[in-house]
Amino acid sequence: MHTATVQSSLDSRHAPGHWVLARLGKRVLRPGGLEATSLLLERLSISNNDRVVEFAPGLGITARRIIDSHPASYTGVERDEEVARKLRVNLGSESIRFVNACAQESGLEAGRADVVLGEAMLTMQPVETKRKIIAEAARLLRPAGRYGIHEIALVPEDISAEIRQEIRAGMSKVIHHGVTAQTVGEWEGLLAECGFKDIHVKLVPFRLLEPTRLIADEGICGAVRFAMNMVRMSEARERVLTMRRTFRRFAPHLTAIVATCTKG
Numbered sequence: 001m002h003t004a005t006v007q008s009s010l011d012s013r014h015a016p017g018h019w020v021l022a023r024l025g026k027r028v029l030r031p032g033g034l035e036a037t038s039l040l041l042e043r044l045s046i047s048n049n050d051r052v053v054e055f056a057p058g059l060g061i062t063a064r065r066i067i068d069s070h071p072a073s074y075t076g077v078e079r080d081e082e083v084a085r086k087l088r089v090n091l092g093s094e095s096i097r098f099v100n101a102c103a104q105e106s107g108l109e110a111g112r113a114d115v116v117l118g119e120a121m122l123t124m125q126p127v128e129t130k131r132k133i134i135a136e137a138a139r140l141l142r143p144a145g146r147y148g149i150h151e152i153a154l155v156p157e158d159i160s161a162e163i164r165q166e167i168r169a170g171m172s173k174v175i176h177h178g179v180t181a182q183t184v185g186e187w188e189g190l191l192a193e194c195g196f197k198d199i200h201v202k203l204v205p206f207r208l209l210e211p212t213r214l215i216a217d218e219g220i221c222g223a224v225r226f227a228m229n230m231v232r233m234s235e236a237r238e239r240v241l242t243m244r245r246t247f248r249r250f251a252p253h254l255t256a257i258v259a260t261c262t263k264g
């Protein structure tokens with residue numbers, strides 16, 4: 001299904017947090033940074049026989065890493081029309097495709113993928129849409145195909161309903177997009193519900209806007225560029241500072257999760 005979402009072009013007062021960060025020069029828009037991405041790719045161990053589908057490639061940082069490992073084919077499924085177009089222009093080729101569609105209705109053929117993955121795209125969906133996206137991953141995979149996610153998880157497992165609601169409301173407010181993080185057990189449950197097994201989980205600190213993580217993810221030059229843009233762009237700066245304050249306030253209950261599993 002073709003979608004015409006272009007959230008990436010909204011102004012910095014209204015755009016979802018990840019596009020504000022991108023506007024300031026941030027490339028890595030995910031909770032566990034490149035550290036978690038490396039873990040995810042290591043676990044999925046993509047080879048040049050693999051047909052890979054990535055949900056929500058965004059600015060294509062992980063897409064580039066996968067493409068550099070020369071998979072048999074790569075298909076990115078991106079909801080944002082403009083983002084999908086840019087990916088097509090920058091990275092597209094005969095075996096490298098980017099489709100503008102919602103992951104839950106990708107329109108791709110069933111059972112034709114060996115690996116499906118997605119980073120920082122399920123947490124921003126309501127639970128029912130999470131379920132549909134994970135079920136779509138299962139539909140695209142051949143039997144015993146591999147699926148991997150990198151998202152935000154709530155800790156501890158018995159977190160109170162009050163704190164969970166406070167986090168959901170607080171994060172959604174500052175990110176200007178729904179944020180529905182799950183506990184580790186709930187993520188595992190969603191995957192198992194959709195027929196996945198051998199679920200392997202690794203937690204990585206959620207330090208997205210912390211200076212050391214910024215340097216680790218963007219490099220020194222990227223971090224300096226980000227900082228200089230923060231000085232120049234006041235609306236975006238206010239958004240980032242508000243997001244960071246909120247992430248720090250909820251830090252005891254937030255972690256990044258990398259989960260990999262196999263289609264049953």
Ligand SMILES: C[S@@+](CC[C@H](N)C(=O)[O-])C[C@H]1O[C@@H](n2cnc3c(N)ncnc32)[C@H](O)[C@@H]1O
Binds near residue numbers: 029061
């Ligand atoms: C936080 S960014 C993450 C981008 C990239 N995966 C990364 O980790 O840097 C979220 C991305 O998900 C895309 N997106 C959100 N919901 C989607 C859906 N249902 N189907 C496909 N793409 C979606 C957005 O357009 C955006 O590119």
